[in-house]
Amino acid sequence: MSKEEKKVNRRDFLFTASYTVGAVGVGAVIWPMIDQMNPDKAQQALATTEVDISNIEPGKSITVLWRGKPVFLKRRTSEEIAEARAVKLDDLPDPQKDEDRVKEGKDEWLVMLGVCTHLGCVPLKDKGDFNGWFCPCHGSHYDVSGRIRKGPAPTNMEIPKFEFVDSNTIKIG
Template sequence: MATLEEKYAEQIEADHSLRRRDFINIAAVSFAGVGAVAVALPLVNQMNPPADVLALASIEVDISKIAPGQAIKTSWRKQPVFIRNLTPKEISEANAVPLSELRDPQTLAERTKPGKENWLITLGVCTHLGCVPLGVGEGENRGPFGGYFCPCHGSAYDTAARIRQGPAPLNLMVPDYEFNSDTVVTIG
């Protein structure tokens, strides 16, 4: 028969081996977890957009040099964007058009920001087949409604870039934008 001291020594030895086994199990699981994270991190990271796409996510445009009646063409997300400073005459012409005459009814106020009705910002892509309409550059054909004219299939847009004639089904799209100041606008 074992003495009390021998039983106590056996118990201590059993506890010690149990602790060592637990430590080895915990260490192995931890090592496997760190390995899984090390493998998963590059796989998840490769799904992030590249730096050139992030750089195009939004752009700032200085509009201080665009006189009333003039427009500029810039690029955002590899697509042309038209920024036009409408004259009071162009604004009144756009507001005078009854919505019932429009294929894609929108008021000029719905296409511009409050207090900045003279600034019309649209994507420069015809909604028919994606051609770039004319009407931004000096002397370009602005069509019968004084806005933009698509030379590919003859779609004509008015001064608010709303479709008025031709095969295009929708108005020129207005991207998300906001004014940082009176002279700087952020698109995107």
């Protein structure tokens, strides 16, 4: 093989390699980047996030960033909780009780990753056919518990690990 041919092959390989990484998706690309950060930066990137929830009125929600992803925090009204609990599990593509998506005794607080489980778009709040969220990318409708009700998303929006530090603070992660 001539020198020129070798060069071409190497270029082809580099192209194929970077193309493959691109196709694997965001999750696979983020981790190597964190790996290369210095330990303090890596620690920060993986850190937990504390959120002050004292100013969120019933029926309202906020979005915070945690580990580079949006997290929705919604303070649900008693009507919204009742609506979520009145749904029959048989009517859900990914059957899950509303009670299992919140902390016991803190039923008004829904905390979930604001990422559509179809292909990862960020759904819009207070939209869609089920009084919850709507993902405009391909038309997935989520209810007030963040459960998928209609459209291509296969599962409910994910609940991250979180806890109440006190009555006004939630720690995510």
